[in-house]
Amino acid sequence: MVRALLNVPKRARVGEIIEIRLLISHPMESGQRRGPNGQPYPRDIIHSLRAEFDGELVVELDLYPAIAANPFFAFTMQAEHSGTLSLTWIDDHDTVQTEHAQIEVA
Secondary structure (H helix, E strand, O other): OOOEEEEOOOEEOOOOEEEEEEEEOOOOEOOOOEOOOOOEOOOEOEEEEEEEEOOEEEEEEEOOOOOOOOOEEEEEEEOOOOEEEEEEEEEOOOOEEEEEEEEEEO
16 A cells, blocks of 8 residues: 555635645656666556546546656546545556545535
8 A cells, every 4th residue: 555645735715726745755667777687677556547426426537657656646526416536546567546535615
């Protein structure tokens, strides 16, 4: 399990555009580099990221080896009602990780 920092406003006004920021601590090894013994490091990247707000898709990304280690993602969404934001990502080892954040809209 990798470490993630999720930055979401706790409160928003109805209709406000809010920014969601996510930093994932992950090596994002492309499989192209070679180690001291000449063997390539095995590929290990996050290949998909999905954000949902109360079950409704907000953003979905397919990622490729060119993404840097410890990737940072930022996107905006419009706050219409209070609910739970869920961000889920899957890496090459089929490790699935999800982070949740509550957003209160008033």
